[in-house]
Structure formats: structure tokens, C-alpha cells
Amino acid sequence: MSWGGYKDNPSPAELSGAVRELMTNHSGTLSLLLPEDDALVVFECDCLSLYVYNAGGKLRKLLKRIARSEGFALRKAKK
Numbered sequence: 001m002s003w004g005g006y007k008d009n010p011s012p013a014e015l016s017g018a019v020r021e022l023m024t025n026h027s028g029t030l031s032l033l034l035p036e037d038d039a040l041v042v043f044e045c046d047c048l049s050l051y052v053y054n055a056g057g058k059l060r061k062l063l064k065r066i067a068r069s070e071g072f073a074l075r076k077a078k079k
Contacts, residue, residue: 028044028046029043038054040054060074
């Protein structure tokens with residue numbers, strides 16, 4: 001997790017606290033490197049964007065379900 005410096009293997013409470021701080025301040029970027037999935041998740045609060053790079057397998061299925069539950073959809077980036 002990259003939030004106020006790099007944090008290896010943050011606890012759920014630390015991750016939740018970082019997201020809460022982003023939402024409270026209405027600005028900032030939180031980057032999560034998921035080495036088990038070889039993926040990167042970037043949350044930018046100031047423009048309400050969530051970017052996921054190289055999501056595959058179980059991670060992609062989970063993200064699709066989360067997006068759908070909020071009325072959104074995943075889309076592949078244009079090459």
C-alpha cells in the first residue's frame with residue numbers, strides 16, 4: 001500500500017483508515033500492489049476513479065461483481 005509512504009502487507013484496519021482519510025479529505029491517491037495477482041489497484045479520490053491494472057482470474061471476477069453491485073461495469077483500456 002502506498003499511502004503516506006510504502007506499507008508492506010497492510011492490515012485491513014490500516015487499509016480502511018487510508019480509504020476513510022481519502023474520503024474525508026476528498027483528495028489523494030491510494031495505490032495497492034497485489035503481488036499474488038500480479039495486479040495494481042489505484043484509487044484517486046479527487047476524480048472518483050478506480051484503476052485496476054492486470055486483473056485476471058478470481059480478482060477480475062470479484063471486481064466485476066463489486067462493480068455490478070454499484071451499477072458500474074469493468075471495461076478494458078483502449079490499446
